[in-house]
Amino acid sequence: MLEPVIQQLSNFFLNPLGLAALLGLVPLVIFYLVRPSPEEKVMPSMKFFQKDKKSGRLQKALKVLQRNMMLLLHVLMVAGLAAGIANPYIMGEQRPENAVIVIDNSASMKPVFDQVKQEATSQAGRSNTVIVANDETEIALEKASLSETQRFIRGLEVEETGTNIVRAVQRAGNYEGKVFLATDFQQTAETDTDIKDLVKTVSTSRPLQTFDPTKSNEWGIVDLEIDGENATAFIQNFRDQRASINVEVGDGSRSLDLKAGELRRLSFTLQKGKNTLSLEEDGFEIDNTARIYRPSDDDTRVAVVDNEKNRYLMKALDLVENVDPVYVRPSESLPRSDVYILGRMDSLQEVDTQKMVSELKQGKGLVLYAQSGAEDISSELPVSSTGEAFNSSVEVSEPVEIETGNISLLESAVDGESVSTPKEALQFADVGDGEFVYFNFGSQEFRESLDYPVFWKQVVERAAGRPSAQDLNLETGSTVLAEEKTIEITETGFQELDGKMYASNLLNGEESRFESFEIEHSSAEAVKQPQSFQALPVLLIIVLGLFEMAYLYRRGEIP
DSSP: OHHHHHHHHTTTBSSGGGGGGGGGHHHHHHHHHHSOOOOOOOOHHHHHHHTTGGGOHHHHHHHHHHHTHHHHHHHHHHHHHHHHHHOBEEEEOOOOSEEEEEEEOSGGGGGGHHHHHHHHHHTOOSEEEEEEESSSEEEEEEEEOHHHHHHHHHTOOOOSSOOOHHHHHHHHTTSOSEEEEESOOOOOSOOSSOHHHHHHHHHTSSOEEEEOOOOOOOEEEEEEEEETTEEEEEEEEOSSSOEEEEEEETTEEEEEEEOTTOEEEEEEEOOSEEEEEEEOOOSOGGGGEEEEEEOOOOOEEEEEEOSSOOHHHHHHHHHSTTEEEEEEOTTSOOOOOSEEEEOOOSOGGGSOHHHHHHHHHTTOEEEEEOOTTGGGSOTTSSEEEEEEEEEEOOEEOSSSOEEOOSEEEEEEEEOSEEOEESGGGEEEEEETTEEEEEEOOOOHHHHTSTHHHHHHHHHHHHHHTOOOHHHHEEETTOEEEETTEEEEOOSOEEEEETTEEEEEEOOOHHHHOOOOOOOOOOOOOOOOEEEEOTHHHHHHHHHHHHHHHHHHHHTTSOO
């Protein structure tokens, strides 16, 4: 007879038999019914003032309640006790034992990152692995507690870079537990893996949940070209309809009318120092501004010391903007220069090489053509020996990519950074505060090529220690060697490092283009478990007990 009742109650209580404690109300009610009522006497002088109060039904009800306040409190306490023993519950998802949380903190997530962090903290389990995805993937936490995980997530900031979400999901698949992906699935790093297939594969073996709040980006600056005092910005309309965009450059402004999806070039002149190009705001501010830094135009003085004037080299240097070359015969005194280029000499003894080495150590540049006896110039130069001539093809990787046919080189042992094959063809080394360049190749074809002046422009800038505009204007995610360590640029804007001013921009069309992804996954539904609310009736009993004590104290029954 009771079995159907108990079965129904089990939908609400883990221990429905605990409701039998309600039987305690029977003796409680009997006690209050049989106890004698206290005799009340009213002073004759007060009857006049209380005459109207007795006439109202509300006042009568309040007096009944006041006389039976203790009964009401005890009934509620017995009911709370019974509910606590019966243990009420609801079915719901509990925090998982193990959770793997992937958080995309790349540039495209900036408009919604507060929502991402709030949702990610709610998905944390008892033991957590947190993977942070931007242009790189980092296992930020492993086997972390709930509190540690939530504290870490709340402290996360956006890095204004691209995304390698594929690598992050691949690494998430190596950990046990429910997977939570907070990302827009904008894969900007090169990969052969399809993100949709990857998510579906990972979800076959464990619960998986995705979270991608709605956001929009209407237009943005996706690329930038800098050439001396001129720059060209590439502006794209991401809308599927025509857009009119207000553009501010320097002190002026203009309007661009772009068709749906159109990419437009906009050229403008750069002032010395900091320059800014801004687009009308559209909800994604990172790609609405391009910052460009143009270094000073102070001329770099270059002294070319050689037996005979090298017309190819001098012509190439004349073509380089802000370079002032001068030819010096070996017997002539050396002018004060920023870079010295020492050609192949009949006799090195005619040249004031000691002054060159001294200037090199103080921060100037020295380019040395490979030649016999170079190791005798100074023990402070990184050339330890020279040998016989040999023939080989040459490949140079920087500052300009160059390939030559079979040409003559000199066997050389140089302690420096090689950027060529064979290694002795072109090498760089630090000597004191200056830059030493060992140049050991050349051909008529190379001297007559368009790469020749570009090569010498880059070599002179590096030797002089003066970074080019390309060196100072970077994409986020790039690295800079400063303060004797490698620093990754993760924010857009201007910043000074090691005495040099850098400008950084997103310039990533894939990161700026917000596409909607329909991610299918065959994740098993999370198992729902009873969530107990036993603490609530216990708390109710405590509150009622305190209220009873306060009531008795007010009546004077507790001193």
